Ligand SMILES: Nc1ncnc2c1ncn2[C@@H]1O[C@H](COP(=O)(O)OP(=O)(O)O)[C@@H](O)[C@H]1O
């Protein structure tokens with residue numbers, strides 16, 4: 001479905017991604033593991049069109065998307081839930097969800113997707129008239145995910161969805177990620193919580209200072225000493 005081929009991404013003179021390659025097959029949950037500053041968010045931004053790779057190629061459903069405008073990429077079926085949620089605080093839950101569908105004009109489909117999102121996140125239905133800035137962190141994460149789903153993505157990019165949430169909410173969010181995947185959405189998940197991420201992922205990539213240093217099935221990486229020592233608490 002997605003093939004990232006040897007991309008280099010820079011911030012000014014600083015090279016944040018150094019020849020990164022990765023593949024995602026339709027239907028998979030793929031997770032990206034790495035320390036703070038490794039380049040995980042940069043990779044998601046390059047895929048969703050927020051950053052343009054200087055070299056390399058990104059193919060999505062056999063079409064090049066590298067350097068295309070973010071709006072075009074959303075239309076083609078890739079939605080990005082950025083780190084830190086970024087919901088519009090002064091708009092209601094419902095208005096934020098509507099915004100997620102702003103590139104669509106299939107009214108019936110949009111109505112169906114509202115129902116799906118409210119089914120997935122009953123909390124959002126209860127709070128649909130509430131200003132988003134007044135939601136808890138977990139509810140804002142749900143809203144950010146719901147908003148991305150309103151674009152009806154085939155590939156969903158999630159950047160640290162569990163950050164700052166209580167253990168109970170982390171479990172809820174991970175369960176919902178699995179549910180979204182089961183309904184046919186392919187997922188690229190960035191997580192600091194490598195244990196949880198590997199528990200739901202099919203495959204994983206480990207990224208260190210802008211390079212992929214290891215990849216394999218989730219089971220393989222779970223069993224790797226290198227991964228256990230560096231990312232799974234060394235057990
Ligand atoms: N807007 C920016 N300007 C300059 N450097 C940046 C910017 N964003 C990220 N970086 C740098 O790029 C590298 C990768 O960052 P990032 O992709 O955010 O890492 P991660 O998401 O894995 O924590 C880091 O060294 C970071 O300091």
Ligand SMILES: [Mg+2]
Pocket residue numbers: 040041042083159
């Ligand atoms: Mg990040």
